[in-house]
Amino acid sequence: MDFFEKLEDTISTKGREVADKAKTLAEIAGLKGQIATCEDIIRKNYLEIGKLYYEEYSDVPEAPFEKQCKAIEDAQRGVRELQDKIDMLKR
Numbered sequence: 001m002d003f004f005e006k007l008e009d010t011i012s013t014k015g016r017e018v019a020d021k022a023k024t025l026a027e028i029a030g031l032k033g034q035i036a037t038c039e040d041i042i043r044k045n046y047l048e049i050g051k052l053y054y055e056e057y058s059d060v061p062e063a064p065f066e067k068q069c070k071a072i073e074d075a076q077r078g079v080r081e082l083q084d085k086i087d088m089l090k091r
Contacts, residue, residue, distance in 0.1 A: 054072060
């Protein structure tokens with residue numbers, strides 16, 4: 001085999017390797033996107049469970065949830081107060 005045939009084979013082999021690597025990287029990126037979508041669904045459902053719990057039991061939260069329920073109440077009160085200030089400034 002002469003030099004140019006070896007060069008051609010090497011270039012062809014490397015080209016296939018690069019193409020295969022690009023396909024693999026594209027597949028990995030797609031799978032990571034699917035993982036992110038699944039994690040987003042999980043996160044949204046965790047939030048919904050928490051919201052439903054809060055709406056149902058915020059008046060008498062169980063011990064592990066008292067701190068978070070109090071923080072939500074305080075934040076809601078803060079939002080109302082700030083909204084009142086905005087409303088007063090708009091008058």
